[in-house]
Amino acid sequence: MDASLLKKAAAEQAAQFVEDGMMLGLGTGSTVFFLVEAIAKRVKEEHLHITGVATSSRTAQQATELGIKMIDINDAPTLDLTIDGADEIDANFQGIKGGGAAHLLEKIVALNSKRNVWIVDQSKLVQNLGAFPLPLEVIPFGSNKLFQRLAAENLQPEYRLNANGERMRTHNKNFVIDLHIGVIEHPHLLGDWLDHQTGIVEHGLFLDVVSQVVVGKETGVEILQAPR
Numbered sequence: 706m707d708a709s710l711l712k713k714a715a716a717e718q719a720a721q722f723v724e725d726g727m728m729l730g731l732g733t734g735s736t737v738f739f740l741v742e743a744i745a746k747r748v749k750e751e752h753l754h755i756t757g758v759a760t761s762s763r764t765a766q767q768a769t770e771l772g773i774k775m776i777d778i779n780d781a782p783t784l785d786l787t788i789d790g791a792d793e794i795d796a797n798f799q800g801i802k803g804g805g806a807a808h809l810l811e812k813i814v815a816l817n818s819k820r821n822v823w824i825v826d827q828s829k830l831v832q833n834l835g836a837f838p839l840p841l842e843v844i845p846f847g848s849n850k851l852f853q854r855l856a857a858e859n860l861q862p863e864y865r866l867n868a869n870g871e872r873m874r875t876h877n878k879n880f881v882i883d884l885h886i887g888v889i890e891h892p893h894l895l896g897d898w899l900d901h902q903t904g905i906v907e908h909g910l911f912l913d914v915v916s917q918v919v920v921g922k923e924t925g926v927e928i929l930q931a932p933r
């Protein structure tokens with residue numbers, strides 16, 4: 706089955722988690738696109754009063770156009786629930802995000818949410834993280850020096866380029882460096898090391914964040930409970 710049908714099925718299932726009165730974090734990406742559509746439909750048909758906080762201008766625009774009330778995270782209390790996509794989820798419910806370069810804003814929203822749900826198609830479930838390149842958002846100043854340091858650690862860095870072949874810029878005008886590490890044996894150790902490298906604003910390892918994963922499978926939608 707087409708992956709986008711599986712993403713849609715997972716998104717529609719997760720939209721059922723939304724309750725009247727919730728403060729909601731809305732992630733970014735092709736799976737979240739279906740989620741926003743499904744939530745907007747519920748808001749309209751069931752007259753739900755929900756308020757959303759977005760993790761990208763793309764999501765903010767889509768949600769606003771579909772009639773979901775959106776506010777700035779700085780004006781929001783702790784969010785009840787954030788629903789987002791993911792690029793990889795390992796057997797211990799650790800994740801990589803940032804395939805769309807939105808991981809900085811996504812992590813800020815996730816860490817200010819009581820509950821985090823990820824919506825994915827079955828191809829995102831892996832034993833170990835690392836087949837998907839790990840995204841870093843980095844400050845442009847001195848980024849070549851940081852790049853060299855990452856290369857010296859054998860982390861196989863690569864600048865992410867836009868359609869014009871230039872270094873792509875994030876929402877905050879930073880660069881993205883993807884690490885082609887291969888199998889990440891110890892995500893916490895790696896995350897800790899990356900947290901201490903000056904110039905990295907945020908990495909795409911989302912560790913001990915997710916509460917539930919909604920997976921679109923060929924056999925139907927499955928909800929996996931994380932141990933937190």
Ligand SMILES: O=C[C@H](O)[C@H](O)[C@H](O)COP(=O)(O)O
Nearest residue numbers: 734735736790803804805807
């Ligand atoms: O930066 C982008 C986000 O982390 C996305 O949530 C992630 O890349 C998954 O995207 P998609 O649902 O398009 O596969």
